[in-house]
Amino acid sequence: MRNWTSLLWLVALSSSASAGPPEIPGTPGTCSRVPDRVVLVGSTDSRPDTHVGAFDVVVCRHAQPVAGASIIVSPSQNILFAPGVSLGRETDPPTTFEECPSQLLHFTADQSGTCRITITGSVDLAQQVASVAPAVSIYSNGILFGDLPVICYDLDGVGGLGAGDLSKWITLFSSGEPWLVADYNGDGVLGAQDLSLWLDVFHSGAETESARPLCP
Numbered sequence: 001m002r003n004w005t006s007l008l009w010l011v012a013l014s015s016s017a018s019a020g021p022p023e024i025p026g027t028p029g030t031c032s033r034v035p036d037r038v039v040l041v042g043s044t045d046s047r048p049d050t051h052v053g054a055f056d057v058v059v060c061r062h063a064q065p066v067a068g069a070s071i072i073v074s075p076s077q078n079i080l081f082a083p084g085v086s087l088g089r090e091t092d093p094p095t096t097f098e099e100c101p102s103q104l105l106h107f108t109a110d111q112s113g114t115c116r117i118t119i120t121g122s123v124d125l126a127q128q129v130a131s132v133a134p135a136v137s138i139y140s141n142g143i144l145f146g147d148l149p150v151i152c153y154d155l156d157g158v159g160g161l162g163a164g165d166l167s168k169w170i171t172l173f174s175s176g177e178p179w180l181v182a183d184y185n186g187d188g189v190l191g192a193q194d195l196s197l198w199l200d201v202f203h204s205g206a207e208t209e210s211a212r213p214l215c216p
């Protein structure tokens with residue numbers, strides 16, 4: 001009888017161990033993971049620039065991957081970040097579903113609790129604040145995984161990468177202020193390395209089309 005009771009307790013403990021919310025990235029001992037930042041990209045032939053934009057989200061619970069976890073990406077509503085993020089329609093992989101006007105992109109993790117995501121989008125420069133990054137929020141199974149700073153190379157949001165964006169970048173640089181949306185190397189200031197990175201993406205030809213707004 002005692003053995004049966006022990007067995008039932010083991011089953012109960014095993015069930016409770018598999019339940020509960022995902023563990024937030026950065027929690028000691030967990031394998032949940034989000035990137036340090038997200039690049040909102042453009043497309044060519046409606047294919048998002050995965051070379052520049054791909055990032056991994058890994059969802060774990062009790063240090064074990066959560067197969068098929070729900071992952072949501074949306075513009076951050078946190079007032080500590082700058083507004084003006086506009087998500088695009090094209091994503092890689094395609095979304096599980098989308099919601100407007102709240103700009104929610106839903107993805108589903110694979111068997112290893114992982115989803116490699118590229119999202120298109122742009123940022124309204126008129127709404128930016130020096131030294132403050134715009135951001136997207138990432139949620140998994142209802143838990144906020146973080147507000148992640150975003151950058152984008154398509155600074156005018158039209159015509160893919162071109163002279164208009166270069167002109168915008170030079171204007172930002174000339175102000176002497178740290179406009180973080182255009183700080184591509186992430187060192188906190190605008191400089192020659194950022195311009196060099198912009199030229200690399202321009203010459204790659206992978207962003208000849210601007211993001212089509214998800215929620216016009």
Ligand SMILES: [Ca+2]
Pocket residue numbers: 154155156157158159160161162164165210
């Ligand atoms: Ca552009």
